[in-house]
Amino acid sequence: MRTAIATVSLSGSLTEKLTAAARAGFDGVEIFENDLLASPLSPEEIRARCADLGLTIDLYQPMRDIEAVPADEFERNLRRARHKFELMRRLGADTVLVCSSVHPLAEDDDALAAAQLHGLADLAQDFGIRVAYEALAWGRHVSTYDHAWRIVEAADHPALGTCLDSFHILARGSDPKGIEDIPGEKIFFLQLADAPLMAMDVLQWSRHYRCFPGQGGFDLAGLVRHVRAAGYQGPLSLEVFNDVFRQAEAGPTAVDAHRSLLMLQEAAGLAALPEPVVPTGVAFTELVTPDAEPVAALLGALGFARTARHRSKPVDLWRQGEARVLVNTGPAARRDGTQLAAIGLESPDPAGAARRAEALLAPVLPRRRAPQDVALDAVAAPDGTELFFCATDRPELPSWTDDFRPVPHAEPARHLQRVDHLALTQPWHQFDEAALFHRTVLGLPARESVDVADPYGLFRSRPVSNADGSVRIALSVGPAPTDDAARAQHIALTTDDVVAAARAFRAAGGRLLAVPANYHDDLAARFEFADGELETYRELGILYDRDADGVFRHCYTETVGRVFFEIVQRDGGYRGYGAQNAPVRLAAQHGRRPVG
Amino acid sequence: MRTAIATVSLSGSLTEKLTAAARAGFDGVEIFENDLLASPLSPEEIRARCADLGLTIDLYQPMRDIEAVPADEFERNLRRARHKFELMRRLGADTVLVCSSVHPLAEDDDALAAAQLHGLADLAQDFGIRVAYEALAWGRHVSTYDHAWRIVEAADHPALGTCLDSFHILARGSDPKGIEDIPGEKIFFLQLADAPLMAMDVLQWSRHYRCFPGQGGFDLAGLVRHVRAAGYQGPLSLEVFNDVFRQAEAGPTAVDAHRSLLMLQEAAGLAALPEPVVPTGVAFTELVTPDAEPVAALLGALGFARTARHRSKPVDLWRQGEARVLVNTGPAARRDGTQLAAIGLESPDPAGAARRAEALLAPVLPRRRAPQDVALDAVAAPDGTELFFCATDRPELPSWTDDFRPVPHAEPARHLQRVDHLALTQPWHQFDEAALFHRTVLGLPARESVDVADPYGLFRSRPVSNADGSVRIALSVGPAPTDDAARAQHIALTTDDVVAAARAFRAAGGRLLAVPANYHDDLAARFEFADGELETYRELGILYDRDADGVFRHCYTETVGRVFFEIVQRDGGYRGYGAQNAPVRLAAQHGRRPVG
Structure with missing residues (x-):
């Protein structure tokens, strides 16, 4: 189906909005009146x-409070x-969109509303314009889509139809099934918005x-x-209408918007997209750093060994168990210190992924590689993290590890087995995206968001994961845009x-x-421990949680640049973080x- | 009365919070458990x-879900x-604060609740501790203050009383009059919070x-x-609990908090403060600038004349009608361009003001002046703007104008009469303050806030004014902290x-x-104009508004640094902006x- 976006959904000047909408692949726009009034064009x-x-x-929606009003007002x-x-x-x-009246003088009189809308449609017809009448959820007398349709039906004018808006329908809890009773050619327009409940x-x-x-x-696929x-x-x-989108850059917001409509069409059975390919593990994480020393010291102390080096780039492969960390000191290393720049996702079908x-409009990353390097499929996540779809040591597919040559090394330790989860703080404007x-x-x-209190504001955190928990990513967002620069990232490893x-x-x-000791004193009040157990946690700085499913024990390393590590032990079926x-x-x- | 603040109301580490509370003049604190757990002390x-x-x-409030629970849970x-x-x-x-239970197993059984609270109070008494039981507005079975009090009364234990929380009482619409039926010595604590409706x-x-x-x-004075x-x-x-305060600096927030309690005590008749002295006009506005030229050009074009110069500082007085603008190129001029740094408020009693x-804890500004200068009383507003309480040419009081020596000048024009209003964009965290x-x-x-759509986010604007409108200030706040640096200020002048x-x-x-021409096209759709009137507005860039009381016409100059001017004509009783x-x-x- 054709796609459109209202300019009020994007930030910037009218021409910035139009450009962003076109680049993201929209076919059309609704022009919000204030955007036109403020434009020099x-x-x-x-x-x-x-x-x-x-x-x-x-x-275009330039008019309010049109119908069911006194005669002089209607004139x-x-x-x-x-x-x-x-x-x-x-x-x-x-x-032209006409929303149901909220005028204080509007009368509860469907016949009057129909007659005046008929009059408006007569005028519109002279200009070759169609009038789409929509029920606002807070309309003074008309607040449901079926009521708006009854008035349109009564007015019975070829230039008059109805506009459906998913927010107004679903926010009131109306049953959208009744939409099927409206003749399709009288549905002049469909506006879509979701909303958190x-x-x-x-x-x-x-x-x-x-x-x-x-x-x-909201169930928008059902409505569509x-x-x-x-x-x-x-x-x-x-x-x-969203306060965050009003501030965000128009370009990425438009891409996020268009992706949501592609998904919606897939969910409603109106479009076929390539099948999802769910990753089955974390093949590697890649840290870029202007100075490998602090990272190397940290990985070494964690028991990783530097087992291989990339044959054409300044990238080391560190390994322990199934956990692999690449340390990249190449030109990608940005000035602002060590950071987690890429994730290798183990994929059953890298090309399909x-x-x-x-x-779905993810930016495909250029393949910067030497002629002999393995071709890797990579896209950028909204926060800029590079995602590589990988196969690791599977005979039927080229393996990313083929680009690495072993170097002499001691055996890695056996304390840590694999990546438990990755935690990535997102740019403020892109959390929902x-x-x-x-x-x-x-x-x-995604699971539900939780609020986490930081000394300087609330964080929101939302984990995403595959079914068996072999890929878990905790997305979080800081309290305000100013904290974007200090976005922390961490790699949690299982033991x-x-x-x-x-x-x-x-x-x-x-x-x-x-x-702090006070934390462990509180644990003593909340849980019972075996002799000496709590003292050990206290000595080492191990944190503890328990739920109906199991027990979670974890501790944190110091921070290098923007990155730190967590060591986690899950017992029983504990699934939290x-x-x-x-x-x-x-x-x-x-x-x-932080150091480094 | 003694004043206290919960550490959760302020941002930072526990010691930062304690320091801020003490500096602002609080007598005590409530320590929030997470602040203690996270403290290394x-x-x-x-x-x-x-x-x-x-x-x-x-x-201290370390416990939840204490009462009306199964016996093993209570143990x-x-x-x-x-x-x-x-x-x-x-x-x-x-x-110790105990909030009414939200435990899923809590029973709707007042006798059980009373018995268990009695048991808790027995234990508390051994430690010399009193238990204050409070109804949460969303408590599972106990959600009103009178219900909580009935349980406390039934438990009948000297170490058990009730805690009243204004939010929980007023958010539910409970009538606070019934509080007078509780014996004062059984009200162990009073927590206060307001909230927007x-x-x-x-x-x-x-x-x-x-x-x-x-x-x-909320009517907190009535409750108190x-x-x-x-x-x-x-x-x-x-x-x-407030998401903005969590991010704001603790020091200013604590001052804002303590001021609110001083005001509350005055409003409740519990404390006498010096009487308010309402300003009766704007004596002057002061621009500081690293370069007087662009400002001088703008003031000159507006018809102001440079009529006098300060006798000991590099400050010029520009004048037209009753509007006076000081242009200061002295050391106060900050690097970030021209800005409105001070406002002289005409005061019936400057010393009293x-x-x-x-x-009320406004920072009193040091009087930097030469020995012969007139002593001026000045304080800093929350946004840092200096407020001078002035007398202008009143025989009984020294006039700030005595510090200025006339300079030769042409007569000012007579287009502009006085300051209509000042518009000051506030730091993001200090709008309510x-x-x-x-x-x-x-x-x-203050009048009601209005939302104003900017291309890059929503502004909130809230005007304050005296009764006759001779002092009007429009406070506004941008969409996010990042915009603080670009805070605009403007001076509106009447004609x-x-x-x-x-x-x-x-x-x-x-x-x-x-x-934009589109704006004036829209005016033509909205209003009827005399012949040629709209064309004049279009030619000059004059904006127009009309309400039931009158008509408002206004236009804007270019921006110099952070400052621009508005020329406004009010006809009839139009009171808006x-x-x-x-x-x-x-x-x-x-x-x-901007230029300059």
């Missing part, structure tokens, strides 16, 4: 700009409408918290199926004996994050400066 | 730090309580949107009067003929902000770079 120039960009102007409305229809003719827009005033909810399909709690079953042929158009990612990206592009469903692993790390010269302990960890980290 | 060290700072520890609770009472003994805290889930409302008294919509009438002798203690400001400051310290009540004033400005070489036009103005300004 004339309507004709806007029309030409859209044409150059390959965008149609699918909707003024018609006068205003005539001006606006002139403008739309210059703009080349042929559908919130118990709050519906107008505030609508104006500030809408989000793109798949980022909230009903609209298609009714015979609707128009575009799927996003109208999303990349095809799906590309179809990140969750949708990981779910739809990578096939990693079957956290005490032994911690002791070995210390014995090798590693420094664990110091945990120790979120309860995160405030203590964050406070302890604020008390220390 | 032992309980004894925290106790000593508080003693050094002159703070008592008035409350575990008592075990945990014993640990926590030990800790409180080390800490020197003698009151919002229709949303009460738990989310409580955890994220609480604010300091006077910044929300009832609590005092009951005979309560304990502290007034702020417990405010300063006394009130000082009593600014409104409370202007209301309480300066006696300028009785905006067209003549705009033409004269242009003729003198001034440049007005260009307004043309907020409807602000998005157009903001978009036009984004399209231009």
Whole structure:
């Protein structure tokens, strides 16, 4: 189906918005009146700009409080409408949105509403314009889609139809099945927005918290199926009022938006995309660093051994058990210290995974490699992390490890087995996008967000993972955009004996994050421990959590650049991440400066 | 009355919070458990730090879900309580808060709740601790203060009393009059928080949107009067969960908090402060600039004349009608360009105004002056703007103008009469504080906030003014902390003929902000104009608004540094600020770079 987006969903000047929408692949736009009023371009120039960009102007909404009003008020409305229809003719827009009246003088009189809408449609018809009447969830007398449709039906004018808006329908809990009773050709337009399920005033909810399909709690695929079953042929158009999107860069927001519509069409059975290929493990993580020394010291103390070196790039492979860390000191190393730049995801079908990612608008990364290097499929996640779809030592596929030549090395230790999870702090404006990206592009469903108190603001954290937990990523977002620069990343590694692993790390010269004694005193109040057990945790700075399924023990290394490591031991079926302990960890980290 | 604040209301480490609370003048603190757990200080060290700072520890709240639970659960609770009472003994805290249970197994059984609270109080008594039981608004079975009190009364234990929390009482719409039926000595504690009136889930409302008294919509003075009438002798203690305060600097937040309690005591008739002295006009505005040329050119084109110069500082006085602008090129001029650094408020009693400001914790500015200069009373507003309380040419008081010596000058024009309003963008974390400051310290009540769409995010704007509108300040806040650096300020000047004033400005070489033609096309749709009127507005870039009371016409100069001017003509009783036009103005300004 054709796709469109309302300019109010993006930030910037009108031309910035149009450019972003076109680049992201939208077919059309709804122009929000304030964007036009504030633009130095004339309507004709806007029309030409859209044409150059390959965008149609699918909707304009310059009027409110049109119908069911006193006669003199309606006369003024018609006068205003005539001006606006002139403008739309210059703009080349042929559908006007009219929302149900919230005018204090509006009467609860469907016949009057129908008669006045008929009058408006008469005028519109003279300009070749269609009027799409929509029920606002907080309309004074008309607040449901079926009520709006009854008025349109009664008015019975060829230039009058209805506009459906998923937010207004689903926020009120209306059953969208009744949409199938509306003739498809009388559904002039479909506006889509999702929203997190919130118990709050519906107008505030609508104006500030809408989000793109798949980022909230509404069943938009179900709604779209009903609209298609009714015979609707128009575009799927996003109208999303969101305080965060208003501030974010228009380009990435438009891509996020268009991806959400691709996903929605797949979910509603309207489009086929390459099948998801769910990763089955973490093949490697790659740290880029301007100075390998502090990272090497940390990996060495953790028991990793430098086992191989890339044959054409300054990249070392460190290994312990199934955990592999690449340390890259090449030109990719940015100035702001050590960071986690790439993740290798073990994939049953690397090429298929990349095809799906590309179809869902993930930026495909250029393959910078020497002629003999293995071709790797890689895309960028919303936070810029490079994701490689890999095969590791599987005979039927080329292995990324073929690019590495063994170097003489001591045996790695056996304390740590594999990556338990990766924790990545996201840019402030892209948290919802990140969750949708990981779910739809990578096939990693998201769990619920949790709030975590940092000494300087609230963090939100949301884990995504595959079914068996062999790929787990904890996405989090800091309290405000200013913290973007200090975004922390960490790599959690599994052990079957956290005490032994911690002791070995210390014995090798590693420094664990110091945990306050008050924390362990509190553990004594909350849980019962075997003799000496708590004293060991206290000595080593091991944190503890327990739920109905099992026990979680973990400790943290010092931070190098933006990166630190966590050693975790899961016993029983514990599936969490120790979120309860995160405030203590964050406070302890604020008390220390990173090294390296 | 004694004052206290919960550490959760402030940002930072525990010791940063304690220091900020003590500096702001609080007598005590409630220590939030997570702050203690995350602190490297032992309980004894925290106790000593508080003693050094002159703070008592008035409350600790380490326990949840204590009462009305199955017997084995209660046994575990008592075990945990014993640990926590030990800790409180080390800490020197003698009151523990127990909130009504939200445990899924809690029973709706007041007798059981009373019996278990009695058991807890028995244990507490052994440690010299009092238990204060509070109804959470979302408590599973106990959610109102009178219900909590009935259980306390039934338990009948000397170490058990109730804690009242204004949020939980007023958010549910309970009538606080019934508080007077509780014996004062059984009210062990009083927690205060205000909140904006919002229709949303009460738990989310409580955890994220609480604010300091006077910044929300609750009648806290009325509640405090009832609590005092009951005979309560304990502290007034702020417990405010707020996402913004969590990020803001602790020092200013603590001052804002303590000011709110001073105001609350005045409003409740519990404390006398120096009387408010409402300013009666704007005596001057002062621009500091590293280069006077662009400002001088702008003032000259506006029709101001440079009439005098300060006798000991590099400050020029520019004048037209009753509007006076000081241009200061002295050492106060900061590097980041021209800005509005000070406002002279015409005051009936400058010394009295300063006394009130000082009593309400406004930083009193040092009087940097030469021996012969007039002594001026000045304080800093939350955004750093210097506020001078002035007398202008009143025989009974020294006039600030006595410091200025006339210089030869041409007559100023007569287009502009006086300052209509000043518009100051506030730091992101201090918007609510600014409104409370202007209301309480300066006696300028605030009107409702309005949202204004900027191309890159939503602004909130909130005007404060005196009764006759001779002092009007529009406070606004940008969409995110990152915009703090670009905070715009403007000075609006009144004219009785905006067209003549705009033409004269242009003729003198001034440049007005260009307004898009689309805006004026829209005016034609919305209003009817006399022949040629709209064309004049279009030519000059004049914006227009009309309401039931009158008409508002205004236009904008280019921006110099952070400052621009507005020329406004008010006709009839129009009292607004043309907020409807602000998005157009903001978009036009984004399209231009400031000069100077």
